[in-house]
Amino acid sequence: xxxxxxxxxxxxxxxxxxxxxxxxxxxxxxxxxxxxxxxxxxxxxxxxxxxxxxxxxxxxxxxxxxxxxxxxxxxxxxxxxxxxxxxxxxxxxxxxxxxxxxxxxxxxxxxxxxxxxxxxxxxxxxxxxxxxxxxxxxxxxxxxxxxxxxxxxxxxxxxxxxxxxxxxxxxxxxxxxxxxxxxxxxxxxxxxxxxxxxxxxxxxxxxxxxxxxxxxxxxxxxxxxxxxxxxxxxxxxxxxxxxxxxxxx
Numbered sequence: 001x002x003x004x005x006x007x008x009x010x011x012x013x014x015x016x017x018x019x020x021x022x023x024x025x026x027x028x029x030x031x032x033x034x035x036x037x038x039x040x041x042x043x044x045x046x047x048x049x050x051x052x053x054x055x056x057x058x059x060x061x062x063x064x065x066x067x068x069x070x071x072x073x074x075x076x077x078x079x080x081x082x083x084x085x086x087x088x089x090x091x092x093x094x095x096x097x098x099x100x101x102x103x104x105x106x107x108x109x110x111x112x113x114x115x116x117x118x119x120x121x122x123x124x125x126x127x128x129x130x131x132x133x134x135x136x137x138x139x140x141x142x143x144x145x146x147x148x149x150x151x152x153x154x155x156x157x158x159x160x161x162x163x164x165x166x167x168x169x170x171x172x173x174x175x176x177x178x179x180x181x182x183x184x185x186x187x188x189x190x191x192x193x194x195x196x197x198x199x200x201x202x203x204x205x206x207x208x209x210x211x212x213x214x215x216x217x218x219x220x221x222x223x224x225x226x227x228x229x230x231x232x233x234x235x236x237x238x239x240x241x242x243x244x245x246x247x248x249x
Contacts, residue, residue: 005228008033010129011077012227015039015062015116016085017055018048021138021186024216025082025223030054032224039071039085062086062112063104072119079127080227081120083113083137083160088153096152105152110159113137117167117178125174130229135171137164137180138219139238144182144246157182161238168236177235179226184242186214209244 007029017026017038030036037056044059045052058071062085086109094101117135124133141147142154143161160180167178185204201213222241225231240246 005032005224005230007080007129007224007227010034010079011075012036012080012082013039013075013078013120014082014084015060017082018042018052021183021216021219022082022084024220025084026055028217028220028224029080029227034080037075060085062116063108065112065115068112068115069119072116072123075120075123077126078120078123078133079129080134080136081117081124082223082227083116083135086112086156088150090149096150102152102155105150106156106159109153109156110163113160114163121171121174121176124176125171127175131227131232132175132177134227135164135167135176135178136223136226137178138223139164139180139182141182141184141240141242141245143238144240164238165236172235177226177231179231179235180238181219181222181226182238182240182242182246183219184208184214184240184245186216186219204245207245207248208242209248212243214241214243 012029012034014022014026014036016022018040026036026038037058039058039060041061042048045057060067060071089096089101089105096102096105127133137160139160140157142150143157147154164178164180171178219241222239226234
């Protein structure tokens with residue numbers, strides 16, 4: 001997707017960058033001139049059924065703290081971190097109302113995002129790109145509303161909004177900005193079943209002023225803006241990208 005931004009020479013890490021929102025972010029940064037590293041759970045890029053040859057690749061299980069630490073330590077430079085990896089555990093048949101599953105959701109979606117940012121901040125603070133180093137989290141409508149099926153996912157995504165504010169305050173003096181994008185119902189592998197059911201999509205569409213559901217590129221555009229010089233005086237903010245869902249009654 002052509003965004004009009006120029007990230008020539010920037011080094012970008014997108015966790016979970018092999019599909020969905022992460023893949024759209026990675027492709028958009030690459031097309032804007034950045035060197036982009038993505039992470040995925042498979043052994044190599046060749047194990048995916050789509051071409052990932054335009055990216056650096058690291059295998060990462062976001063639930064393994066030692067792997068996060070090792071990845072951050074291996075990076076020679078970093079200008080933008082997009083904390084995207086993770087998914088709602090009910091999508092693989094698990095019940096987040098079970099305490100152990102709830103704990104897993106929070107560890108994957110909040111704790112791991114914090115750890116990745118914390119382990120990367122020294123590199124981000126050395127960034128010389130216009131606007132400085134940037135951490136961008138992928139939040140959710142569940143950051144604002146209670147969605148009964150995902151108590152763990154929702155708690156983690158709500159926590160991400162607060163964490164974003166705190167990182168912004170703490171790291172601002174180091175010229176590292178922290179922001180988040182709260183994605184509305186967006187087409188991805190995780191939401192494929194939801195998109196296939198009118199019972200889920202129709203109420204959302206009825207409340208969405210712009211009259212459509214989201215595409216991964218919609219989120220990527222906002223991510224690139226927040227990492228760009230155009231947003232160089234924006235930090236600690238969560239931008240809802242949802243077609244107007246959150247402001248509609």
